[in-house]
Ligand SMILES: Cc1ncc(COP(=O)(O)O)c(C=O)c1O
């Protein structure tokens with residue numbers, strides 16, 4: 214069966230070009246970039262090129278790029294570095310729709326280290342309450358950390374405005390740009406963020422490679438203490454193969470950014486509008502404008518997400534649901550709950566996240582599958598009768 | 604997600620006995636939209652108190668649909684007295700087992716059946732005895748104590764898997780922990 218992959222916010226296909234770039238370094242060219250010999254040195258050259266390519270994608274200087282093992286490590290490193298830099302400041306500001314990669318760290322810091330964390334709420338469209346955010350900034354705030362784009366809904370936060378306010382107040386600002394990278398333009402110089410996380414496997418590089426951008430001048434303290442690698446900011450022999458792959462992926466992402474915001478966006482909009490038109494009782498989660506071009510979170514009244522996903526899966530369609538059903542919690546995702554999406558559609562919310570590998574034929578296949586799937590489930594739902602909710 | 608047995612998959616993909624049942628003389632409803640799953644069970648019971656037909660309507664995940672489908676297959680032909688003895692394990696066993704996190708789906712089947720039988724017999728199911736511990740899912744301390752004893756549950760996760768209690772806002776988790784401790788303390 215042909216696979217229709219529309220779960221790119223979960224992970225992406227490693228691009229063929231990326232694999233080709235990596236293969237020699239997985240095979241013959243296995244030298245250690247820190248070695249004195251030419252054999253290692255040639256790998257170091259390639260790592261340097263990769264660092265430059267990553268820097269180019271976000272308009273950073275190469276020395277500001279720290280390679281890590283994943284987005285989660287980048288996020289954790291940023292927060293720990295901030296609290297090490299300002300041990301007396303016991304307040305952190307974030308939002309209530311962050312990724313577990315960072316959200317669970319806050320809970321840990323609250324519980325075990327006595328931190329006070331302000332989880333700034335979002336409105337029904339997933340947009341941040343900026344007044345509350347600005348009012349909660351204080352002398353005691355060690356760091357503000359907000360995601361650039363939400364993984365479930367694709368909703369974008371106004372990172373540039375917030376960074377500006379944070380800078381004015383002299384508060385450190387970090388953004389988790391794992392979902393924003395390669396989908397919207399990122400310019401760290403213009404934005405003025407202090408730290409920024411990104412992750413390889415969301416942008417057609419392999420899993421297990423991440424980046425933390427650290428602005429020059431910040432007294433960064435390493436999360437992994439060890440060798441002198443990464444300018445003493447992250448111990449451990451470099452994951453050369455993945456770094457080289459990520460470099461190539463960043464170069465491609467820069468080229469593909471216009472496609473993402475034209476072709477891919479048009480496909481997403483086509484899918485969205487067709488589904489809204491053909492399936493009554495459906496609604497989009499999140500602001501329609503302030504949103505990633507590739508993401509569609511759409512809720513269907515009176516049906517449940519896991520059932521939809523399994524029926525889509527039968528037709529080779531990969532998507533994900535907003536419900537955390539398998540984790541024992543039957544509540545819909547914390548993101549949809551924070552947005553006060555009504556239960557009637559929150560449980561039946563599905564996320565489609567596209568890439569430039571998707572085609573119009575694939576969108577048509579999804580539409581043709583989803584329409585009867587929702588009908589089938591509604592036919593046996595006690596909350597649906599004669600074409601509407603009861 | 605693919606922890607499901609072939610039997611569960613079969614009953615999810617090809618559910619038996621769905622839809623409203625014309626001429627039903629007993630109906631049992633459990634769950635709600637907010638909970639994330641709900642089951643409405645329709646029975647046709649003859650003058651000898653035998654279930655001659657059963658159908659269901661379910662909102663929920665694959666195992667909720669499969670449990671409902673299995674339930675209707677099991678109880679068709681049973682007397683109400685026998686049906687009243689059915690447990691959630693019978694439903695789960697019929698399906699070759701359910702993943703732990705989905706045990707509450709079989710509990711839901713058992714609960715809808717109880718309500719349908721009460722509906723037929725015209726008895727009112729009284730306000731639940733005991734104190735509500737989990738507001739989100741309307742679960743009492745006595746229900747938790749029963750489930751802990753019957754299934755040797757050890758942790759709050761176990762309780763959530765069986766009764767859903769604690770799987771919503773999570774505010775009741777400490778209280779659930781206390782209830783589990785109290786059962787253990789009494790041996
Ligand atoms: C917003 C966001 N932050 C962080 C992560 C974690 O990245 P990684 O899987 O590389 O640890 C993800 C992806 O899972 C994400 O979507």
Ligand code: FES
Nearest residue numbers: 737738739771772
């Ligand atoms: S009260 Fe039990 S989960 Fe909310």
